[in-house]
Amino acid sequence: MSVPFSFSTSRIAKAIATGLCTGLLAGTAQASISDDEIRIGYLDDLSGPYSDLAGPGGLEAIRMAVEDFDSKVGDKKIVLFSADHKNNADLGANTAREWLDRRGVDLIAGLNSSAVAITVSRLVEEKNRFAIVSTAAAASLTNEYCTPNHLHYVYDTYSVSNGAANAIVANGGDSWYLLSADYAFGHAMEEQVSKAVAASGGKVIGKARHPFPTSDFSSYILQAQASGAKVIGLASAGSDLVNAISTANQFGLVDAGQTMASLMVFITDIKAIGLPTAQGTQFVSGWYWDMNDASRAWAKRYYERTKRMPTMVQAGMYSSTYQYLKAVEATGSDDPQGIREHMMKTPINDMFTQNGRVRADGRMVHDMYLAQVKTPEESKGEWDLFKILSTIPADEAFLPLSESKCKLVAKN
Structure with missing residues (x-):
């Protein structure tokens, strides 16, 4: 059913003028695409x-x-x-x-x-x-x-390391050994985790850096094992993370009571490692497909x-x-x-x-999310690998602007 309506002459003129202006603006906008x-x-x-x-x-x-x-x-x-x-x-x-x-x-x-x-x-x-x-x-x-x-x-390194370190220290993981990739990402993660662990009341008792990429983690894992730290923090990603966790599993670190804290975890990593080895690992993530x-x-x-x-x-x-x-x-x-x-x-x-x-x-x-790798029994499918434990609000997840060294923030 149509509803009758009327336009005054002035409104028609205004509509035409608006249309002309819109057309001109659209033309100008299109012209500004390089x-x-x-x-x-x-x-x-x-x-x-x-x-x-x-x-x-x-x-x-x-x-x-x-x-x-x-x-x-x-x-x-x-x-x-x-x-x-x-x-x-x-x-x-x-x-x-x-x-x-x-x-x-x-x-x-x-x-x-x-x-x-x-x-x-x-x-x-x-x-x-x-x-x-x-x-x-x-x-x-x-x-x-x-x-x-x-x-x-x-x-970023702040958002994933702070949440993970705080949660793990709160659960008793108060002594850490950090194994980091030897480039900007690993260095930044190592620095941030060290601060977060200390702020939470824990202590970093040892550190080592591995070349990127590394296929043989044996010597690094043995050093971490010998440190006696409750938590082995891995500031690595991709194939480095997979290799490090697999080597730690071979050497029985988890069976001996040490915790592997993967500070940068992706679903592809856990798929490669497998739930039997990775189950129970906690980490912070920015997104998960089944949220x-x-x-x-x-x-x-x-x-x-x-x-x-x-x-x-x-x-x-x-x-x-x-x-x-x-x-x-x-x-x-x-x-x-x-x-x-x-x-x-x-x-x-x-x-x-x-x-x-x-x-x-x-x-x-x-918002960021504290997640945990599921056990094989909890998983209901090939890609059903994580569960979300809690939400870290956006304002808590990232470095506060009050601590920023960014030149753009200084100007505001």
Whole structure:
């Protein structure tokens, strides 16, 4: 049934004027898309020790976000590039520079390896482009290395180490031995865990750093075992973490009463290790596929394409790319500062998080979760590996701005 209505002449004139203005603004906005395309470069470890947790699966997640925009914003095509930086900062920098200078890439995404991420963040600031870091963990990316041209999205060394250390010390794990990857991520994690353990009333009684990557952890695990520490904290990820936990299991550390604390855990790690070995391990995560209806629905789509469930960073890559494209759509521009301003004032509500927000330092803050690896008896399926024990509110999960060294925070 139609409802009759009338327009006065003045209202018609106003509507026409508004339409003309809107059309002019739309034309101006479209013209502000550089090169008449939105160009995204996915730069990550596609073949090395971190390729399972991000790698080709991360590229697929970003492709899903692009496809959900029908591969265009307005009438501007979205073009996706990808490259393997092989965890080499020089290679990552050279690739990023070529993308920025010769291919006109607007957004560089992924960026596992803190050294690569820090290098690329400096480049996008110099070239006035944009980057969203989803894979690298060093909290310094939005602290001393913050820039107005990049965001840090999924997690960081502060958010995963603080919650884990506090919970484990509270449960009696008051003496620690830290085994860390010998590069920026491992160093940052080692420093943060040491602070968190001390603040919780515990003590770090020994430390060792291993090369990245490492296939033989025998000598490092023997040192940790000999320390007598109640908790062996592993500041490693990917294949390094899998190798370290497997070696510790072979040497009987857990059977002898020591606890393995995996400070950076991904679902692919636990799938590789297996529940019999990893069961009971507690850790902090930014996302899990079986958290709620939205996460399950998106994970099902992802699984249909890849035949595996997504890690938290792969989910974060979809979310961050989708939110970036929403910002381009809303502002009608790929201008980095306009994008950043829009993302800072717009809450993030999607399959990754609810009420996430981007702070002045470029950190996207959201709830984090204390999780535990299920026992084989608790698991109801191949990818039913974790259970969420508690929620760590966003304001508690990440480094407080009052402690920030970020130049952008100092100006506010």
